[in-house]
Amino acid sequence: MVDSPLVRPDGRVVAVVVAFNRRDLLQDALDALATQTRPLDAILVVDNASTDDSAQVARNHPAAPVVVTLERNTGGAGGFAAGLAHAVASLGADGVWLMDDDTIPTPTALAELLAAWATHPAPVDAAGSRVVWTDGRDHPMNTPRSRPGASRAALAAARRAGVVPVRSTSFVSMLVSADAVRTHGLPVADYFIWNDDFEYSCRLLRDGTGLHVPASVVEHRTKTFGATDADPGDRFYFEVRNKIWMFTRSRALGGGERLLYGASTLRRWARTVARSQARGVLLRAGGRGLRDGVLRRPRPTSEVLAGLSLASDVVVLDRSVR
Structure with missing residues (x-):
């Protein structure tokens, strides 16, 4: 062992x-x-x-x-x-x-x-x-x-x-x-x-x-019982922006995985919009997420949490790279 x-x-x-x-x-x-x-x-x-x-x-x-x-x-x-x-x-x-x-x-x-x-x-x-x-x-x-x-x-x-x-x-x-x-x-x-x-x-x-x-x-x-794609409303912004950030700004996935999970994500987004009772809300939130995901990148975690309690511990362990 x-x-x-x-x-x-x-x-x-x-x-x-x-x-x-x-x-x-x-x-x-x-x-x-x-x-x-x-x-x-x-x-x-x-x-x-x-x-x-x-x-x-x-x-x-x-x-x-x-x-x-x-x-x-x-x-x-x-x-x-x-x-x-x-x-x-x-x-x-x-x-x-x-x-x-x-x-x-x-x-x-x-x-x-x-x-x-x-x-x-x-x-x-x-x-x-x-x-x-x-x-x-x-x-x-x-x-x-x-x-x-x-x-x-x-x-x-x-x-x-x-x-x-x-x-x-x-x-x-x-x-x-x-x-x-x-x-x-x-x-x-x-x-x-x-x-x-x-x-x-x-x-x-x-x-x-x-x-x-x-x-x-x-x-x-x-x-309720269900996944996050069950009509998320304005929170769809975070789903879209963060997935784009992950696929384009993170070292978490290899090239093949980006294609595999990216295709799966697009299918899931399509199902979410198709099933929604408020498609306009989703489309507007998703549009903002698409814009910010493409034009912005996530800030280092130590910067986001600067000035808060535990910020000094965050600085010790943050490995964020711009």
């Missing part, structure tokens, strides 16, 4: 929960983290300038999480970037377990991720859980992408470990090696929402090892 920071018995795992105006769900998420069969070494709640009492709920929780409130809402992308940076640079994490405040892990979710990590013969950069909705169905919003072209040896090793090799995974329960963060940097905070986990996990796993661990289960308590 390959020695890895998360395999060692003394490996330190920090959960990072990004919270925004969902205090009841945050309470449930923290309750679930407090009852993990493999106890966490620390829990960090990054409050994205909530206007409810999410930060106070976290501070009052018996799990005693570290709570940091950002001075403005930086979206999921900024929250995860700041949280990852603080967990690795200041909290001494060997592994960082990422999730939103509507992610409710089952009691063995972390233990199963770590067991798969320890069993796999190659060093692992990231591992993700099986994500279900409130009724137990697999959630279509958080489907990992299997690794195309995986060798027979890699597939056999994965089967023995009870996992699936993947090319990308979701921030709804994603365990990341601190070494991978030091090498590849942080999520692109300028994405704000959507595709930040797709870009980041693809960047980590372009030459690294990623696992989908079906035995590790978390519940994603979204309001």
Whole structure:
């Protein structure tokens, strides 16, 4: 077995929960983290300038999480970037377990991720859980992408470990090696929402090892069951802009992958518009996203988060290149 920071018995795992105006769900998420069969070494709640009492709920929780409130809402992308940076640079994490405040892990979710990590013969950069909705169905919003072209040896090793090799995974329960963060940097905070986990996990796993661990289960308590292409309204702007940024500005994908995922994205956009009850809204939002995706490029994460809490940790780990 390959020695890895998360395999060692003394490996330190920090959960990072990004919270925004969902205090009841945050309470449930923290309750679930407090009852993990493999106890966490620390829990960090990054409050994205909530206007409810999410930060106070976290501070009052018996799990005693570290709570940091950002001075403005930086979206999921900024929250995860700041949280990852603080967990690795200041909290001494060997592994960082990422999730939103509507992610409710089952009691063995972390233990199963770590067991798969320890069993796999190659060093692992990231591992993700099986994500279900409130009724137990697999959630279509958080489907990992299997690794195309995986060798027979890699597939056999994965089967023995009870996992699936993947090319990308979701921030709804994603365990990341601190070494991978030091090498590849942080999520692109300028994405704000959507595709930040797709870009980041693809960047980590372009030459690294990623696992989908079906035995590790978390519940994603979204309001409705469905993927992000279910009539997203004005948020379609972020889908279009960020995908263009990823395909043209990121080192996460190779040339063939850009064509493969680009074609898939165009088909998905066409389905989204065709099914929409507000096509004009989507077309206008998509048009703005197309314009900004082509004419602009994402700013370095340290620039986006400058002046906020945890900014000094972000500077340490930011690998953004203009």
